[in-house]
Amino acid sequence: MPLRPLFAVRLRPFPASPLALVPLLTLLLFLVPIAAGLIGTWLPAFGFLPNLGGTRFTLEPWARLLNDPALPGALIATLVSGFGSTLLAFALTVGFAAAAQGTWAYRQATRLLAPLLAVPHAAIAIGIAFLLAPSGFLLRLLSPWATGFDLPPDVATIQDRYGLALALALATKETPFLLLMLLGALGQVQSPQRLATARSLGYGPVTAWLKTVLPAVYPQLRLPIYAVLAFSLSVIDMALILGPTAPPTLAVLVFRWFNDPDLALRFVGAAGATLQLLVVVAGIALWRLGELLVARLGRRWTAGGARGGSGRTARTTWSGGLFAVLTLGLAGLLVMALWSVAGRWRWPAAWPDSLSAATWSRQLEPAMETGWTTLLLGLAAAGLALLLVLGCLEQEQRSGRRPTRALWLLYLPLLVPQVAFLFGAQVLTVSVGLNGSFTALVWSHLLFVLPYVFLALAEPWRRLDTRYLRSARCLGATPFTVFWRVKLPMLLRPVLFATAVGFAVSVAQYLPTLFAGAGRYATLTTEAVALSAGADRRIVGVYAFLQALLPLTAFAAAVGLPAWRYRRRRALQ
Incomplete structure (x- = not known):
């Protein structure tokens, strides 16, 4: 009986795990706020909003x-x-x-x-x-x-x-x-x-x-x-x-x-x-x-x-x-x-x-306070988006099914105008007591960050040579070990790049910050837009420069960290 090559052996699929719920959770994070936001906007459009006295439908x-x-x-x-x-x-x-x-x-x-x-x-x-x-x-x-x-x-x-x-x-x-x-x-x-x-x-x-x-x-x-x-x-x-x-x-x-x-x-x-x-x-x-x-x-x-x-x-x-x-x-x-x-x-x-540097010295303290809010918000949204995307891609690879039709759902927050559903989403956050909270703010940013993180990471993840993964499994590695010790080190550069993309998208969000934050949280973007209406150009320049500096720093880190981490490993550079 002829022997088959080692890598031709058909390995058993990974057993079912909680990871299978990640795509469903991600889908709900997309559809629930958008659907609720659209309904919460369409009803007042026809006169129905009981909280403001609209109790009947009208044109x-x-x-x-x-x-x-x-x-x-x-x-x-x-x-x-x-x-x-x-x-x-x-x-x-x-x-x-x-x-x-x-x-x-x-x-x-x-x-x-x-x-x-x-x-x-x-x-x-x-x-x-x-x-x-x-x-x-x-x-x-x-x-x-x-x-x-x-x-x-x-x-x-x-x-x-x-x-x-x-x-x-x-x-x-x-x-x-x-x-x-x-x-x-x-x-x-x-x-x-x-x-x-x-x-x-x-x-x-x-x-x-x-x-x-x-x-x-x-x-x-x-x-x-x-x-x-x-x-x-x-x-x-x-x-x-x-x-x-x-x-x-x-x-x-x-x-x-x-x-x-x-x-x-x-x-x-x-x-x-x-x-x-x-x-x-x-x-x-x-x-x-x-x-x-x-x-x-x-x-x-x-x-x-x-x-x-x-x-x-x-x-x-x-x-x-x-x-x-x-x-x-x-x-x-x-x-x-x-x-x-x-x-x-x-x-x-x-x-x-x-x-x-006089303008910088005067504006640095208030700008740094706003900058910290922008930084924490961007890191939270990009980090959550990365976890969800990694879970979806890992489940896709383990199950062997690529949801091509779900790409339209992925683009849904990008195809629907923000102003068309964010007012209704704000009504939803008010009804559940989350309006003006940091949680609602991160959630609103996540809607727009996650699609870009997925687009930046999906192709590099799918193109990874599966023979490395098969080799690790043949040596007895668990699914988590394959993910943590093989995939992530080899894909460190695209993972960091996708995180930087998500962070940049979060920093750029204007309307979600105003609606979900209810005016309680100011970011560099909201301050720069507000100041551009008529403030001193020097002050506008400070805020706009800081707004641009944060994403640029994130991209520089995405390029520099893998180069430093793998400075002695030529193949991973």
Whole structure:
């Protein structure tokens, strides 16, 4: 009887354990608050909220909403900024990948992703405001010798009527995210082989990528694009800084109604939050229709046989566009840091008269208190998310079943607008006595942290060579020993990176902090957004710089700790 190879032996599956309950617990943490939040928002939208005197269903909130004179302008600004930013981010991502794959620019761009991914949205918005404002750094560089301006011009370069500055800032933040998602997807579709086949048939590099790689990789980009579109259509913190003010975007308008001293406007706010959800759903449906139309036209173009040229013009154009967006974000961070140490800085000087740490010395104590709250909240949310994700992935590997359809549920908190369910979730926390507690605050952050932690860790975990695990089991190791002594040491870098991603997402949360914290907890994000409305730019620079510094420190630790821990183990580096 021939002997079978050792690793071909079929090992018995792990016995049932409490670990099997972790995916169900994680699912409940997603669905319960979102479902309760949506119901708690829909009922007041139709007049039913007994705690505020609404004891019967009525369409009066919708009548007041539709008759509000600010609604048409808010919808226009929302659609322009949301679709404009998503289209720009998608075009830059796909155009750059198609035109610059394998080039020096491609490698350099991937190295610039981490800083912009780590920095919270509000910090990016504040930095871009410091650059593009009528008295901002860019006009200071050009005035008065190029522009002739002796005073800041009366031009709405930010907070413009249609939200164009907001769209640019959103694209600056979301382009690195989409590019990172694309880089992860390219490794799963054998793009080098597809390109080599197309090039051997005479196709140019850009045309070859668009005809062979994009159709294969786009299905894996669909959910991230929908998440970007949903966020762009419903963002609040960036819209408060860069968006129009009279009228604001729809999400900001709803946020104002929820915070108005007149409690009757809570019903109008609930109707507006429901409308915001409908806008996002309609926006995703419209994007899906566009996908079908482009796919039909694309099939004709692919079958047409056009080979395309050398791609030099496309490479220059798309590389220049992507680096312009990345440079805008990084330059905003540098100008933000410069303002935090600037002394007197009169217009139109391109450099402050002096540099001073006086603002830091005055603001350091209150900023450190807020910073500790931000740090503890981020560590708690990221730590809980990591435990749940590790449990889900470990159970998936032990059971041998990969829940592909659950990916839509994973994206649910990212696809549903925050303002559409957080008010209802706040009603739930009030009813159970958790409103304004640190527990409710961590729970609200966990809804948005966990999806990103899962996305960052799932692929490295699944790609781990199972022969290492089989070897450990054959040597008598228990399931826990395999997990603790084999998997975690080998995957230390992606685990820490996923934790840093979750921490950065927690630091960036604005609306969940306000709703779940009930104003009792201030974070660097809430303080930076509040100060950006009209405070001294030096103070805003301090808070925004600290807000950006925490995630950057987390990412630096995620890179540095494995390098130090495995400094004598070359294979693990």
